[in-house]
Amino acid sequence: MAFVPPKTWVDGDVVLASDTQGSVDDLRAYMAQLEASAVRSDKAWIETNHIMRGYYEPIINRAHFISGVFGGHVHTYPAGMFTYTSHYTGGVLGSSARAHVPKTTVDIEVSRPMTLFFQWWAFPFMRPDGDGSAGSTNIYIYLDDPETGSQSSSRKKFIGLDITAATSLVTGELEVPSDVSKRPLQSYMAGGFHLRTITSPGTYSMGLSTMTDSIAKTQLVAWGVSFEGFYL
Amino acid sequence: MSRILNSSFVRGVTVDSVALNEKFVDVASVTAGNIDGDNVRHGAVDQQAILDGTTANGVNGYVLKSAATMDNKASTFGAGAGVAYPHNASPSPAHLSHTGAGGADKIDLSSSPLTLGRLDILRVYWDVRINDSANTGVSNDMLPAQTGAFWLVWLQWDITSASLVNFEAVPGTTDFARTGGGESVEASNTTQGLMIVPHCWREYSIGSGSAVYRKLNLDTSFRQAWYHRRTTLGDITVYGFRLVIDGVYKSTTLAISLDASKVEFDEPSPANWTNAGDYVYFGRITMQMLHMAGG
Numbered sequence: 001m002a003f004v005p006p007k008t009w010v011d012g013d014v015v016l017a018s019d020t021q022g023s024v025d026d027l028r029a030y031m032a033q034l035e036a037s038a039v040r041s042d043k044a045w046i047e048t049n050h051i052m053r054g055y056y057e058p059i060i061n062r063a064h065f066i067s068g069v070f071g072g073h074v075h076t077y078p079a080g081m082f083t084y085t086s087h088y089t090g091g092v093l094g095s096s097a098r099a100h101v102p103k104t105t106v107d108i109e110v111s112r113p114m115t116l117f118f119q120w121w122a123f124p125f126m127r128p129d130g131d132g133s134a135g136s137t138n139i140y141i142y143l144d145d146p147e148t149g150s151q152s153s154s155r156k157k158f159i160g161l162d163i164t165a166a167t168s169l170v171t172g173e174l175e176v177p178s179d180v181s182k183r184p185l186q187s188y189m190a191g192g193f194h195l196r197t198i199t200s201p202g203t204y205s206m207g208l209s210t211m212t213d214s215i216a217k218t219q220l221v222a223w224g225v226s227f228e229g230f231y232l
Numbered sequence: 233m234s235r236i237l238n239s240s241f242v243r244g245v246t247v248d249s250v251a252l253n254e255k256f257v258d259v260a261s262v263t264a265g266n267i268d269g270d271n272v273r274h275g276a277v278d279q280q281a282i283l284d285g286t287t288a289n290g291v292n293g294y295v296l297k298s299a300a301t302m303d304n305k306a307s308t309f310g311a312g313a314g315v316a317y318p319h320n321a322s323p324s325p326a327h328l329s330h331t332g333a334g335g336a337d338k339i340d341l342s343s344s345p346l347t348l349g350r351l352d353i354l355r356v357y358w359d360v361r362i363n364d365s366a367n368t369g370v371s372n373d374m375l376p377a378q379t380g381a382f383w384l385v386w387l388q389w390d391i392t393s394a395s396l397v398n399f400e401a402v403p404g405t406t407d408f409a410r411t412g413g414g415e416s417v418e419a420s421n422t423t424q425g426l427m428i429v430p431h432c433w434r435e436y437s438i439g440s441g442s443a444v445y446r447k448l449n450l451d452t453s454f455r456q457a458w459y460h461r462r463t464t465l466g467d468i469t470v471y472g473f474r475l476v477i478d479g480v481y482k483s484t485t486l487a488i489s490l491d492a493s494k495v496e497f498d499e500p501s502p503a504n505w506t507n508a509g510d511y512v513y514f515g516r517i518t519m520q521m522l523h524m525a526g527g
Contacts, residue, residue, distance in 0.1 A: 003259045003263045004260060005253070009252050011249050015247070015252065023256050027256060031259075038263040038264070039267045039268070040265060040266055040267060041265065052276040053276075066282065068290075068295060111279065112290065113287060114290035115289050115290045115296055117522060136451075153303050156453050157451050190453065192453075194520075195299060195301050197288065199288045230290050230291065230296035231279070231295075232290070232292045
């Protein structure tokens with residue numbers, strides 16, 4: 001609705017500082033957040049110089065707009081950098097504890113409530129630890145805390161190839177070394193996504209956490225994460 | 233010209249009520265739907281000037297019109313666990329409808345349907361955890377001829393009514409049918425919402441010096457996405473999305489043209505692979521949907 005001054009003077013009124021100040025303050029507040037009904041709707045009136053330009057951060061590949069924040073990063077083999085998801089290399093020895101996967105996090109400044117969509121993909125190699133079990137690696141999407149912020153619905157699991165089970169199908173397969181009854185999966189293209197809302201402004205971290213079981217290491221040789229945060 | 237012209241008080245002139253009110257009434261009249269480019273001038277509207285966007289989820293219809301998630305919350309999984317979807321299920325296709333405690337079997341928009349307008353964009357993502365347990369009760373559950381067999385999982389929507397009983401394949405996707413001659417998949421615009429889940433396959437073993445047969449490991453995850461931009465005039469109403477499954481399918485061995493391929497439910501002749509008793513086990517299923525303004 002249109003601006004309505006809180007005070008309307010009539011003849012004979014005493015002009016009080018508080019009335020005048022109240023109306024001016026109210027006017028300032030109103031103009032700071034115009035409502036749609038205040039704007040002409042019968043013709044186009046916006047020009048390009050009326051649109052706030054987006055701000056792009058090239059180093060971390062992130063763009064800020066009025067409508068939202070968008071970004072991500074990709075790591076591939078030519079970069080010569082790998083990351084590890086195993087609990088040994090991650091410094092977390094318990095098979096039930098989740099550790100952060102390095103170089104998979106994005107820090108997002110949220111200035112007002114948003115809907116956030118996060119995606120990731122990865123190409124991992126798994127190596128056995130020789131204990132005779134196939135072993136597995138789990139990857140989760142987390143918000144803020146790799147341990148407590150993990151989303152169970154986002155879990156992606158890589159499992160070692162169970163040759164013992166396969167022998168019921170394949171008689172006489174001999175390619176597995178005799179001292180390792182089960183071998184890990186060599187490679188597995190994987191990915192995941194997560195949709196959530198953030199209701200309070202602040203700085204948040206979103207990335208991947210991991211939990212492995214009976215795997216010497218799981219090494220990501222190529223991976224990428226991206227996010228789309230919508231304000232409007 | 234709606235620019236607010238508000239003159240200052242003049243020294244020595246007595247301010248009466250009319251002049252005082254005018255300072256604010258001018259603003260009131262302009263903001264009664266008359267703000268236009270003259271008011272904005274060379275400045276720009278930034279985030280602080282927009283009242284929209286302060287809703288709890290940021291869904292304000294400018295870029296993101298709506299969003300929804302579905303999680304069946306099925307937690308039991310492992311060898312022999314999960315929910316089995318058999319070969320040759322009836323009706324065909326079968327709705328992936330199992331849930332755990334408090335879970336959902338579809339994206340249900342019936343209470344608040346979304347209106348898909350021209351140039352709007354729909355993005356649907358889904359992720360499933362599968363244990364393919366081939367064949368129960370048969371000792372040799374992987375017949376050599378079954379290699380290359382697969383399950384078809386695809387996305388359906390209901391654009392008919394909130395009763396959610398009229399699901400059909402989303403645009404760019406085929407509702408596969410068990411036709412004897414095979415289902416044509418020669419065009420990519422018939423498989424955009426399709427996910428293929430391998431049932432079993434063959435690979436060469438150095439150790440045995442021969443081809444061996446493989447099936448999925450326990451708890452293997454598959455993900456897929458479907459993207460649609462509505463280009464036709466007129467709005468449609470979307471009441472929900474769901475996933476369906478059918479199988480076991482196989483690439484056809486029937487005569488086909490060079491530029492076409494087909495999948496078929498069963499080979500009429502020769503019937504060289506046995507499907508009876510084949511299952512695929514599904515555990516956790518999640519879906520996410522984004523409805524974005526495109527125009």
